[in-house]
Amino acid sequence: MQNVFLDNTAVEIHREIQTGNIRHVVFDFDGTISLIRDGWQNVMVPMMVECLQTETDTTESQEQLEALVVEFVDRLTGKQTIYQMMQLSEEIEKRGGTPKEPLAYKDEYNRRLLPVVEERIAGLAAGTLPADPLRVPMSLEFLQSLREMEIHCYLASGTDVEFVKNEASLLGVADYFDGGIYGALREYKKFSKAMIIQKIITDFQLSRNELLIVGDGYVEIENAKTVGAIAVGVASVEDNMYNMNADKRERLIRAGADIIIFDFREGKQLLDYLFNL
Numbered sequence: 001m002q003n004v005f006l007d008n009t010a011v012e013i014h015r016e017i018q019t020g021n022i023r024h025v026v027f028d029f030d031g032t033i034s035l036i037r038d039g040w041q042n043v044m045v046p047m048m049v050e051c052l053q054t055e056t057d058t059t060e061s062q063e064q065l066e067a068l069v070v071e072f073v074d075r076l077t078g079k080q081t082i083y084q085m086m087q088l089s090e091e092i093e094k095r096g097g098t099p100k101e102p103l104a105y106k107d108e109y110n111r112r113l114l115p116v117v118e119e120r121i122a123g124l125a126a127g128t129l130p131a132d133p134l135r136v137p138m139s140l141e142f143l144q145s146l147r148e149m150e151i152h153c154y155l156a157s158g159t160d161v162e163f164v165k166n167e168a169s170l171l172g173v174a175d176y177f178d179g180g181i182y183g184a185l186r187e188y189k190k191f192s193k194a195m196i197i198q199k200i201i202t203d204f205q206l207s208r209n210e211l212l213i214v215g216d217g218y219v220e221i222e223n224a225k226t227v228g229a230i231a232v233g234v235a236s237v238e239d240n241m242y243n244m245n246a247d248k249r250e251r252l253i254r255a256g257a258d259i260i261i262f263d264f265r266e267g268k269q270l271l272d273y274l275f276n277l
Contacts, residue, residue, distance in 0.1 A: 011259065012261075017209065019209075022274055023151060023210045028216060028217055029159060030158075033155070033173055034167055034171055036124075039238070045073060048073070051092065052069070052092060077217050079217075080188050081159065081160075085103070103186070124171070142271070147178075153177050154200065157182070158219075162183075165181050193220050193223050209230060215233070216236050218252060218255035230258055232260075233260045235252060235262050
């Protein structure tokens with residue numbers, strides 16, 4: 001169908017869906033609910049470029065390496081961070097280097113990102129930094145509406161689970177995920193968004209239009225479409241110097257998003273549509 005907009009809104013409808021049956025909703029975290037890690041690309045990309053320069057004998061320029069890294073980091077966003085580090089290891093090996101274990105690169109990335117994140121977390125914990133600017137606009141109100149409707153909500157993130165639980169709590173959203181909060185594990189094969197989605201479907205014997213997936217990464221949108229769930233893509237604006245995710249909207253559409261929103265400021269209209277209110 002030709003994409004249309006809900007009346008007087010920027011909510012884009014890209015596919016006809018069967019509305020009114022949703023009972024469970026799975027959310028991504030970073031970029032969908034949380035902005036605590038906004039700008040993480042400004043840490044990851046330079047670190048990876050540095051590794052490629054120091055751990056290989058490549059003759060590629062800074063600009064060439066940057067373009068390479070930006071492409072695969074952007075492409076793998078939504079999966080656990082370890083997959084980006086596995087790709088870095090592959091790129092080092094391709095260039096004749098001997099890469100470290102991907103977990104070592106992930107630990108170094110987290111170490112470098114920590115000062116940025118910790119400053120925000122400390123402000124939240126101390127009450128000197130309000131939570132609202134660090135949430136995607138109106139995401140809290142959207143979660144509150146779902147709770148009032150007795151819809152079960154889950155949080156599934158590619159960020160390490162201990163970080164996700166802490167940050168969700170500081171943002172005041174943790175209690176809305178009555179179905180649980182899930183994230184990346186050191187043993188990365190024991191977690192994926194697809195695994196969480198499949199478990200919900202199996203546990204509750206859901207039909208496809210009873211499950212909604214909401215996220216800003218192509219991974220969770222693809223996961224949704226694999227099982228026939230309804231998919232809402234969040235084309236949120238992220239702050240990074242590489243203009244990454246400039247094509248986020250297009251990428252989400254290509255992944256199969258039924259609906260595109262840019263944040264939750266028109267969440268009431270979206271809920272009215274999804275639930276036939």
